[in-house]
Amino acid sequence: MEKYRTVLNLVLKQHATLGYSFLALATAGGEQLFSVVVFSCPCNSWNFAYSMVFLLIPALVLFLLGYFVSSRTWKLCTGCCINQVKHCSKTIICRGIKIFLQITVGALVAPVTWISVALLNGTFYECGMCGYHSEYLLQTLCYNKSSDCQSNLFKLPCGHSTLPLPIQEDIRLTIRAQSQVLGWSLIAAIVVFTLASTCILRCYSPVSFLQLQFWKMYKVKENELFEQKSAEHAKELAERNLKSFFNSEGPQDIRTPNRAAWEEIS
Amino acid sequence: MEKYRTVLNLVLKQHATLGYSFLALATAGGEQLFSVVVFSCPCNSWNFAYSMVFLLIPALVLFLLGYFVSSRTWKLCTGCCINQVKHCSKTIICRGIKIFLQITVGALVAPVTWISVALLNGTFYECGMCGYHSEYLLQTLCYNKSSDCQSNLFKLPCGHSTLPLPIQEDIRLTIRAQSQVLGWSLIAAIVVFTLASTCILRCYSPVSFLQLQFWKMYKVKENELFEQKSAEHAKELAERNLKSFFNSEGPQDIRTPNRAAWEEIS
């Protein structure tokens, strides 16, 4: 029983990591589904714009959804436009920016996964590159090939190109390789950047690691207890009000914290 | 029941080894998946760069993630930039380097598995070697073969080569054999090096084996108890604060260890 509890504790302790992993996996699966089922390259001058829309707009949507889902966004945002005078002190703005950055990092997980998987998959990039009008790119891809390569390139992803099949295959593999190299570079850059920045931030942290662990634990416990107490308090209040309504009596006094107190703990 | 507990104890005692084995297996599976699903050799001058990207960047990413996941990294790193004056003593720096090396060894398990499995599999190496412009390599592979062998080599992994099929098969098998011999050599070198270094380190250890076992056990117990106590303390603190919030009363005093004490035990 105790061993079982140990395992459960381990799962609960790592639930943030597990959550992000699940999110990343779901995004990767979604990307695979989209690129096979929904995406079909138009094979004309629209190619580049169409691919960019499939590459970037879902990423943007996921990014904004990331903000939307986080309860900390709303904790930060709620009421901050009303008492602007009060919040103008420098410390509070700094703290606001810090929290905003933390939320942003959390919200970036899904879109970055989307773009990485899309690049590793190569479907969007292939369609986009075949419609991108750049002298340099065209010359690289059509190097040592027949003259109609450049004019026929944008038809390649659909298979309507008049180029001989081996050359089509060759160009296709080159573009796909570029896409995957780009994807891996993006992943490596992000991992390096994240590790470096976290390391530096932690390095300048005034509290030690175990103290940090303790405060994290405290926050979780406080949230739990707060919810519990709130529910009790709310039930008490509702009962009193309904009682006074049905009995047509004046309500009893229950002390509720006033607005200023609420704002302070937010 | 007691026998069952013995087995469970054994599993928990070896959980580090089991964890690393699981990690290695997962990495090996991932490599197989990647080399079949994602990897497709471009068969032109990009060959070598493309293969190196698939061989090394995932290894790098896994290596950095290894650091990222380890809680000891953060224990070592947190706050070490602030009180530099305090930490400048030679003993502490030495200890820091020792811990850093230990973390590095743990973080190396996954990338080394990736590279070993990739070499044993041979797909990446085959693609890379066919695009690597080295006089020596070309002469070795194309020894006793027709003159267009050298110019056609990079098309080999895609099957577009104009060479006769038995010769293609021959070159392919040679490259794959090289890759596997390299892979085994890497594995053997790492195992020998690990055993030798661990043996030497243990050999110069000032405490005996059983004492070491005892201190390991002590560390685990201390961590467990620390977490338990922290949770209790945090709950107490949270309860007090929320009580004072809802009742609008001043908080009671609970003694919390101060910063210096936290730093000392880290």
Add this chain to the structure above:
Amino acid sequence: MEKYRTVLNLVLKQHATLGYSFLALATAGGEQLFSVVVFSCPCNSWNFAYSMVFLLIPALVLFLLGYFVSSRTWKLCTGCCINQVKHCSKTIICRGIKIFLQITVGALVAPVTWISVALLNGTFYECGMCGYHSEYLLQTLCYNKSSDCQSNLFKLPCGHSTLPLPIQEDIRLTIRAQSQVLGWSLIAAIVVFTLASTCILRCYSPVSFLQLQFWKMYKVKENELFEQKSAEHAKELAERNLKSFFNSEGPQDIRTPNRAAWEEIS
């Protein structure tokens, strides 16, 4: 219930034997997997080196891992370089060598299984022998066959040989038979050697068989009790230290055995 306990007891009493059997089975399975999935004979001058790598390097790795896993290696090794003066007496060196030999025998189970199964299987040996340039071997295999047998031999495992099929089949069966005879000889030699050496050792043992059984039982019991006591002691120590941390009080004294005592029991 009692019958069930008897069976469990039997299993636990023979757990070393069962462990070695499981290890041997796992190794045999691994060998089968490797020889089918990973091994592919290059069929050129690399043949012999390639096969040797597959036959010997995994055996070496398994052998070293055997040392690595054994806790007795570390018991013997830990701290033996520091107090050399103390350990220079002849008896202790003799005892050390005896323990080292025992560990070696335990570590040899897996690599010997690997080599035996590989020889009984014959894949590695077939590939290696076809590339081994030995006058005697070539004449034996190609005895009474056409003259291009010797020059075509190394292509045989891939089926690209120009020899007529019955002759190929004939050579292949001969090589495989050699491999299996070698494998059986190895197994027989090892079993005979193990039995003989154990018999002689037991024969010169100063204690009787039942006394030996008793000492074995004592060792197991002592280990169990030692672990139990260590765990209790560690828990006590950890509890005391954490209590003193959270209450900001000085720690109470708990007597811990000193270093010399630890060394004595190791």
